[in-house]
Amino acid sequence: MLLAACVACAAWPGMTHAQNAEWLDARVTQATIVDTICVPGYVDRVLPSFEEQMKQKAKLLKQRSIDESFASEYALDHRMPILLGGSPGAAANLDLRCWEGRAGQRRKERLAVFLKRCVCTGDLSLKAAQAAIAGDWPDRYSNLSSLTCSGF
Secondary structure: OOOHHHHHHHHOOOOOOOHHHHEOOOOOOOOHHHHHHHHOHHHHHOOOHHHHHHHHHHHHHHHOOOOOHHHHHHHEEEEEEEEEEEEOOOOOOOEEEEEOOOOHHEEEEHHHHHHHHHOOOOOOHHHHHHHHOOHHHHHOOOOOHHHHHHHO
């Protein structure tokens, strides 16, 4: 049953794969990355409180009719990761994602950290990194260990 829920998680109609302006933090642009996402600790400074995040997660679990006993199997996902200029608290940027699996949160976070590094070293534009993770990243980047910044 849990596996079916995680598979359904990847196929929810509300989970679009196109970049959406409502997901983005207007303070993060190519011109501001050195003062925002490339500063160590940036995410911790802009992320809503743990309590607020848990309220959002509970709300989404209820909307998806997922029993709270399965809550630990899901992450509160920022559709556009904060590391890549996603809005920290915008409801439009929040969803649930299973932790495990090809399209799981653990893999998405790994890809986001990699893309942020590419952006902050100047090897990839912020817009290109956002497009890479907003699209069908699980299929396009099935082998995260062999990625290079020039591959985008």
